[in-house]
Amino acid sequence: MNHLTRLALACASGVALSACSSLGTGEYGYSSYALVRVRQVNVGDGSLTVTPPRPYNRHRAFLWSDVRDVEDWTLNGPYLDGISFVSGLKGGAYLIRQSKRADQQVPKFRSDMTPPEIVAMLESLYRVKGGAVEFRTLSLQPRPFLGTNGFQFDYEHLDGDELWRKGRAVGAVIDGKLYLILFDAARSHYYGTILPDFESIVASAQLRR
């Protein structure tokens, strides 16, 4: 989820994206991304495993900004595409870190949320943190996920940089915790090109008990 915030901040400060790693020691080769190899990997807090069909870039978590249950990947950089994993977000927790005093806030997750409520929470995430000025739900339908009754949510949004992006989220609430894999990419070219990767990642997803 953090790629949303990062996207906004990078643009706001007018610095190149790489400059975001200023927390690390840039000149010694520290990067904000780490390589994900083509094999079974644990994501988020480790309770979910997936196998990517090709190498990906995993955004390194910063303690001060990231939620432990959420992990972000990208192929071409966060402006163009991103896959996020939510690995068992507990009731009462948020998808992202945010100030309690911010005027606009992403709603908190609750264990008894129905798919339309989860979808509305994601929509607010895009509007509040991603700067979406237009958001369209394309479809919300039942879909098995992690061996249970989950849902698939398709959507598209127009962001402040005047680019249309399109996304698909597949998720389920299991024992009151939210498991979700979300793909969001520029609507032209990138969405269609990377969707098969996303589908293969979703198909490979397993709970690690």
Place this chain on the structure above:
Amino acid sequence: MCARCFEVSRRSLLIGGGAAAAALTTGIAEARVLPKDMVPLVGPGYKPTDKDEQGIWQLMDRAEEEISGSNLLINDPKLTGYLRDLIGKVGGPAAKDFRIYLAHIPEFNAMMFPTGFAVVFSGLLLRMRNEAQLAGVIAHESGHFLRRHMIRSWRDERHKTDIFAIAAMAAGVGGAAGGVYLGDYVQLAQLGTILSLFSYSRAMEAEADAMGVRLLAENGYQPLEMATVWEQLIGEETASARYRRKRRRRGSLFDTHPSPDSRLADLKLSAAEVTVAGKAYDNGRERYLAEIASIRPMMLDDQVKLNDPGASQYLIETLARDGWNGLLRYYEGEVWRLRNRHGDDARAALSYAAAVAYPDAPADAWRWHGISLMKAGRSAEAKSAFGRYLTMKPDASDAAWVRQVIG
């Protein structure tokens, strides 16, 4: 390292102007400017003759070209025609020269560019309760043009260094730099210089206010509505800040302009001054609501889903002063649902139930009414609400999910 620092996207330009447009939202410290003294300084078909002004016009023409092609604009011909007619009515001598664009951005803002084109944000239309209020904002913006504020501001000694801002704007509108809208323009650090270029002095804001009040009254609108707009804006900012336990919004217009109350007082005095006893003034509420009917649900959606409960609740209650309806009750429920505090699900359920009792309840009110009933264990009633939802919206994007729930 900072290659993008001097690039300004057209997006940012919109916001830059927006901050400028904070125009509308500035305080006054000096003695009140009298409406009767506000003589327009430009006539119909005005074209600049001085070199510096011609230069600014050239840049602004390019900016307008970019803005007019932006996909953030709402291009509904009925709505844009309505706005054009309105500025054609209250725009004074330059009325026929103005162009006006409607941007799909959920924030209170309107701005006038120095060449006579205005950009109005959809969030502003949402907040207007009647045509007189909107006409007041537009008349105020026209006032900036009619009083030649942009060039006067430019020629002011302290603005000379802003040559960099102009250069940056040129680079920005030329290139296709991407800027991401954050819903809070002060966060856009790259706009620092642009803001100073676009912001008018308090004296100029006072002039635009006085000119606006005068144009409003001259065209038969209730001039007091301009003060009411300002009152609503102060109320919303205060409600939002109070809700998050702050004194006021960080970076809000009040930070730089400390006396909103004196501005309000001046607007009221000016309105009284131009009011002719016994004359009937119109506020055009019915006409206004009919004109914006097609985008009102969308605008409410944009606002409420930002989950700023203090502001949204204040706004909905302000709009409801003219009467509750199904649409407003539904969005009241949405405010509670997204706020998501203890007990909010029950509050939201009550609002949805109230919403569906109105004949104008939107289909989505039935869906959320159904979900509330389902979660409360009232499944038979939930099924019937969902059924109603699908009848109203057979091709709903979540129809597959709803059908699964109904079983």
